[in-house]
Amino acid sequence: MELRKYKGQEPLSLLGFGAMRLPRLNDQTQEIDKEKAFEMIDYAMAHGVNYYDTSYVYHAGLSEPFLGEALSRYPRESYHIATKLPPWPPVSTEDDIKRIFDEQLARFKTDYFDFYLIHNYSSNTRKNIEKLHFYDFLREKKEQGYIKRLGFSMHDTPEMLAEIADKHEWDFAQIQLNYLDWDMQKAKEQYEVLTSRGLPVTVMEPIRGGGLVNLCPESIKILHDYNPDASAASWALRFVASLPNVLVVLSGMSTLDQVKDNINTMTNFKPLSDEERAVLEKAVAAYRKTGSIPCTSCGYCMPCxxxxxxxxTFALYNAHCAKKSAWDFVQEYRALGDEHQAHRCIRCGKCMMHCPQNIKIPDQMHSIAEFAAEMMRTTPDRPFADAVKIK
Ligand code: SF4
Ligand code: SF4
Known part of the structure; x- marks a missing residue:
């Protein structure tokens, strides 16, 4: 496993294990399939992954207790814990902050966090963060030894990132970085904001919630033709890991195969060559033409x-943008159930306050509802089009 050192000191695995998309017992629950998840953690530990990232709220609060149980079977000095304090309910008062911080320590059966973050410090949340004195509390915890490195995660503009970075003394920051957002969501500028201030970067969503694995067929073909042995995920990880100020690349892994593939990429890591960058740019250009919605499936907008x-809903729509199979879209959209489909949106706007990608969700739901109605009206019950293709 490739190692990066925090300011020349602690060696950290370049691949970090993100614990927000652990395997679940079924699609209707956030309950973790512990048997599968233990196997994934054990494989990662055995192959040199020593950075584990979570939050108080991932998996509806079940991620931290699981990770605490899984990691505490190993010597404490063999892994780094990174977790986050959310500036939204259940954190509504200063007492909540104290209570939840102690609860987090108990969940991990530890008396310190290696990396601790304010979760999504951005224009939507800063009022609460400042009113409840998040930073002062955490700074004191750092001075008392309960936190080794203090940082923040954020999904916002480069200007807001610069403002937050300059507001306090930080040890690192976590941003969304991947080859699609590099220009589209100004991730390059964000990386430069942090690098110019000497703040190491931990990367979230390097594979865009799995979206960069399910590119359109044309993009996949471009990557595959260049290197048939490289997985789509490996291109995405290598892109961000090639940036020198990137400390750790977090991947929210859901299967053992993903763990193995990512570990393979980050062991004997090779930065992207100029030629490979050019290939990636061609694949991105092809993908952009599909009109996909930049949803990462983080689930922060839920429940509606x-x-x-x-x-x-966005995943089904994006799959259709990429694959253009009307029959598949209609079948899966119907399977979603009338009560969960886009036409149910009442434009309350609640979801938009939580969407880190700033997607205009009600407008998109309105468009998808119209699109889906038309597709269901015009698509035959049987996959004639697909049958013709196969023949
Ligand atoms: S705006 Fe629509 S999709 Fe968003 S929470 Fe309200 S009803 Fe749900
Ligand atoms: S719409 Fe936004 S908040 Fe909801 S899952 Fe997608 S990216 Fe996350």
Whole structure:
């Protein structure tokens, strides 16, 4: 496993294990399939992954207790814990901050965190963060030895990132960085904001919630033709890991195969060559033409009071943008169930406050509802088009 050192000191595995998309018992629950997840953690530990990232709220609060149980079977000095404090309910008062911080320590059966972050310090959350004195509390915890490195994660503009970075003394920051967002979401500028201030970067969403594995057929062909042995995920990980100020690349892994593939990429790591960068640019250009919605399936917008399954709806729409199979779209959209489909959206706007990608969700739901109605009206019950293709 490739190692990067925090300011020349602690060696950290370049691949970090993100614990927000652990295997679940079924699609209807956030409950973790512990048997599978233990196997993934054990494989990662055995292959040199020593950085584990979570939050108080991942998996509806079940990620931290699971990770605490899994990691505490190993010597404490053999792994680094990175976790986060959310500036939204259940954190509504200064007492909540104290209570939850102690609860987090107990969940991990530890008396210190290696890396601790304010979760999504951005224009939507800063009022609460400042009113409740998050930073002062955490700074004191750092001075008392409960936190080794203090940072923040954020999904916002480069200007807001610069403002937050300059507001306090930080040890690192976590941003969304991947080859699609490099220009589209100004990730390059964000990386430069942090690098120019000497703040090491931990990367979230390097594979865009799995979206960069399911590119359109044309993009996949471009990558595959250049290197048939490289997985789509390996291109995405190598892109961000090639940046010198990147300390750790977090991958929210859901299967053992993903763990193995990512470890393979980050062991004997090779930065992207100029030629490979050019290939990637061609693949991105092809993908951009599909009109996909930049949803990462993070689920922060859920639950929707009207019952819409927002991430799943966007995933189905994006799959159609990439693959253009009307029959597949209609079947899967129907399977979503009338009560979870886009037409149920009442435009309350609640979801938008939580979406780190700033997607205009109600407008998109309105468009998808019209699109889906038309597709269901015009698509035959049987996959004639697909059958013709196969013949
Ligand atoms: S705007 Fe629509 S999709 Fe968003 S929470 Fe409200 S009803 Fe649900
Ligand atoms: S719409 Fe936004 S908040 Fe909801 S899952 Fe997608 S990226 Fe996350």
């Amino acid at each position: 009071p009207a019952g819409v399954d927002i991430p799943r």
